[in-house]
Amino acid sequence: ILYTGGSGNGGGLILQGCKLAGNNSVVDGGGLYGAFYGDTFEAHNCDIRSNNVNIGYGGGFYLDFATPIIGDCNFEDNQAQEGGAIAGVDLVVNIYNSNITGNAAVAPSGIGGGLALWNTTGNITNCTLKSNSAAENGGAVFSEGWVREPLNFSNCLITDNTANLEGGGLSNNTGAWMQLNNCTVAYNSATNPLYGTGGGVSDAEYYAWVEIENSILWGNSAPHGRQIAVGSIFGSSPDPGGAFADVDVSYSD
16 A cells, blocks of 8 residues: 555545555555655554565555554564564554564664654554564664654563564664553563673663653563663764663562
8 A cells, every 4th residue: 555645635544454465565665655744544453464575664564754543453474674564754653452473674774673663752552562573673663763752652562572783672762762651571682692782671872761660571681781771782872962871760670
């Protein structure tokens, strides 16, 4: 599916009970490429599986300038270089009751096995992110970019994901703000024997902020920071204000 919006006529795209499977795109959006520019996008009770992007972003969905509502959907076995299941830029997301399982971000970029998000805020609620993989960073989720509101994960299970370098479960990077509330982050791994950092959560580079509350981080593995790593083993980007990565943890195990 190709959608290009922004006409100002109140258009949009709603997928209800759809199956997008076995599609291939050379560049961006194996199942759906959507440049919405203010138009509506919703997906409900959809099965997005086995889609592929040869070079680029979003094996399942590529979303641009959107406020997507995605509920009760399944993203499985999709593949791209960045964002195996979903890649998005400038989003305010509402993703709920969905499974993001077995997706991959492959070399040479290899970021965000499940989700790769830039300049993105919103809510991801009651979701399972499991068995996703990234050739570099963010087995389940890679987030980066300057925001004024957080990307909030609530009541989510993030488990059995892998990344080669940073963030077996979650990779939070320059300018991004991530919150975990009532989440379980377990048995994720950053696998590189020399450089693997942040088995559960990696909060790297400057002005990156992660808040963790009422959550469980358990059984994650990495050579550097099994559960949580703050900063990058490769060295945080220089910032004249001296503001580097920050993690706040409360009422969590």
